[in-house]
Amino acid sequence: MIGVALLVFREVLEAALIISIVTAATRGVPRREWFVFGGVALGIAGAFLVALSADFIASLAGGGGQDLFNAGVLLIAVLMIGWHVTWMSSHSREMAQQMKAVGGSVQQGQRSLTVLLSVVALAVLREGSEVVLFLYGMAVGGVGTASLVGGILLGVGSGGVLGFILYRGLLRVPLKYFFSVTNIMLMVLAAGLASTAAGYLVQSDLLPAWGTPLWDTSRLLSDESFIGKSLGVLAGYKARPEGIQVLVYLGILGTMLIGARITRRHA
Amino acid sequence: MTSNFIHASRSLLWATALSAALSSAIFNAANAADIPEFDLVIKDHFYQPSELSVPAETKFRLRVTNEDPTPEEFESTDLNRESIMLAKRTILVYVGPLHAGTYNFYGDFHRGTAQGRLIVK
Numbered sequence: 001m002i003g004v005a006l007l008v009f010r011e012v013l014e015a016a017l018i019i020s021i022v023t024a025a026t027r028g029v030p031r032r033e034w035f036v037f038g039g040v041a042l043g044i045a046g047a048f049l050v051a052l053s054a055d056f057i058a059s060l061a062g063g064g065g066q067d068l069f070n071a072g073v074l075l076i077a078v079l080m081i082g083w084h085v086t087w088m089s090s091h092s093r094e095m096a097q098q099m100k101a102v103g104g105s106v107q108q109g110q111r112s113l114t115v116l117l118s119v120v121a122l123a124v125l126r127e128g129s130e131v132v133l134f135l136y137g138m139a140v141g142g143v144g145t146a147s148l149v150g151g152i153l154l155g156v157g158s159g160g161v162l163g164f165i166l167y168r169g170l171l172r173v174p175l176k177y178f179f180s181v182t183n184i185m186l187m188v189l190a191a192g193l194a195s196t197a198a199g200y201l202v203q204s205d206l207l208p209a210w211g212t213p214l215w216d217t218s219r220l221l222s223d224e225s226f227i228g229k230s231l232g233v234l235a236g237y238k239a240r241p242e243g244i245q246v247l248v249y250l251g252i253l254g255t256m257l258i259g260a261r262i263t264r265r266h267a
Numbered sequence: 268m269t270s271n272f273i274h275a276s277r278s279l280l281w282a283t284a285l286s287a288a289l290s291s292a293i294f295n296a297a298n299a300a301d302i303p304e305f306d307l308v309i310k311d312h313f314y315q316p317s318e319l320s321v322p323a324e325t326k327f328r329l330r331v332t333n334e335d336p337t338p339e340e341f342e343s344t345d346l347n348r349e350s351i352m353l354a355k356r357t358i359l360v361y362v363g364p365l366h367a368g369t370y371n372f373y374g375d376f377h378r379g380t381a382q383g384r385l386i387v388k
Contacts, residue, residue, distance in 0.1 A: 054351065055353055066350060067350070130340070133353075134338065134340075134375075136337070136338065199347060199348075202361065203348050203350065203360050204360075205328070205361040212362070212364060212365060
């Protein structure tokens, strides 16, 4: 049961941290909790679909289909977050003001709800498909129903609680700085997701590594440790990044910062 | 005049992008044959061999086969790699060039048993 719980926990934690950031970033938009639940439900359905078609996905692109698929899912999430971040920067001040009154205009709300739904769904789909394949293997391998159910509940519960703690913590940030904080967190999150995508393309030889690794901080903060793992999800921390991952990280972060500045000037 | 210039520079840009893509494809194809390959097998949730020697400062590829009837994930935080293998399937994972040293890898779905390491020298 502990083995099941640990793997489920690791995957759920990744999705839960991402969900808590995007949920916090859409603070004040009406009906957003329905979009979070909708995103989770869509993501779970997608996870089963991906797990069922894993053989087909893997066979695509001359056997590199799985890596391409993972990179694709991550890059769509990066694009969605990028769209949100550049648009949000031009509106964050007025949104913070409006929130006190009515809670944002309808159009603004709709746009961020689209982003919220897609990013939540993509995060759940990615982590969920791995959980589905793992649990299927456990069930076939003869792990009892009690252990499976217990492990799932323990893993989902503890991962979910940690995500909720981060969300509650974010809500304590004063309103004046709130959207600046969530914006920066979204940019860093997106940069991390993009560098993970680059990693998938390196392992299937579609991108050059340019240094494996560029540096090694695993003695200082290992990817396996809880803090290292959480920082990995939230900010793209990797103890031994490939050169290209660092380059992509900085490139995406820089593009988003510049994009946000340009839209703010034109707003 | 200006539109001609824009048109010309756009064509030039396309041509450059296309030739870059082509030459990188040819380069990769030529390179793929030269890359040394090493086999790993997962059986009964153990890696065989559990210790694999590979050359330092050389890019190589691992051909990992899952002979078990259940899915497994080849994963290594040391190598920064993760890839799911369905039952009875083989994956290719490109690694390196690495400095000399020892790098652990494991099967994420059976961490208790599926442990191995690369000896790079």
